[in-house]
Amino acid sequence: MIIQKSLKLNTSKNFEIIDITSAINDLIDIDNGIISIFSRHSTTAIVVNENESGLLSDFEFMLENLVQDKFTYEHDRIDNNARSHLKSFLLSSSECLPIRNSRLDLGTWQSVFFVELDGPRSNRTLSLTIIGE
Amino acid sequence: MIIQKSLKLNTSKNFEIIDITSAINDLIDIDNGIISIFSRHSTTAIVVNENESGLLSDFEFMLENLVQDKFTYEHDRIDNNARSHLKSFLLSSSECLPIRNSRLDLGTWQSVFFVELDGPRSNRTLSLTIIGE
């Protein structure tokens, strides 16, 4: 069985990390299988990690440090968001996760996050594909 | 329905980024589902982002900056391409993407890219698995 759904998100900050675990679980209507979570934008990411506010601040700090603003980026001549794209390249626009007993089969300390890297934006869209039985 | 295909690519530069969106779309013969795109090499990557030439140059620059050539790498004693492998570790050899209406369900500003990190090479091979109906 293949089921396709969408999830829309609005963001309110330039960098924002939104825990979408519950929203995804609410959309799951199979018992067992997988879900492909894909963000249809190239300045966002999907990641899985622990939902602890200090850690999420550390994550933002690490990205700022890895994609430094001391350099000149060519894409900024066209659209002033090269660093947002580059952070997205380093992370990923998708995750493919297991479903067991009608829920994401996450560990105790795991959440699924949507990462806004170039907000605020309206109508960020995730394309979800559920495969299972 | 499970369909497996291959896509072969030749590269002509040490670092090269090839937009494979159209080639993948041409191989899709289901209506809805997912496609797993996997590169069978450990000095390449599959990424999704915007096809803008300045941004792709920035991406190459970022990788050079993150995996610096000022260090000595152990793998270079065996095969002089440690940095190519390390860039591949940071990215990913695969992407699992949604298919809707017989096409990749990408956003307006998204393309799928094969990234050559240790070229030029002949017969780089992608293993494609389409699951859907």
Add this chain to the structure above:
Amino acid sequence: MIIQKSLKLNTSKNFEIIDITSAINDLIDIDNGIISIFSRHSTTAIVVNENESGLLSDFEFMLENLVQDKFTYEHDRIDNNARSHLKSFLLSSSECLPIRNSRLDLGTWQSVFFVELDGPRSNRTLSLTIIGE
């Protein structure tokens, strides 16, 4: 056909990289399809690359260099492992890989690795979902 399995691992070092290619192949009981390999922990990762000891040392060195210990991390106030989480953010907790002829369809120089970033630990658990026929 959807088949779900688990693979448990014990680790003996703080940073440890375990080749799980054979263990995964032994669990595959379909002919063709995909396998989603997901680690249920937020201080671990799944990666695909070459199993060469020098390269694996270079990989550890790169991660140490990218997530530097000269900074103060907020998560360390709660649990002294911020850098382990941040390395996991940069890598990924999952890989979705092709299966052909009852085996992972890897290239000649590719292995699948479980990466321990905060060991030693007992009972690290991978959630495996096999989809195919």
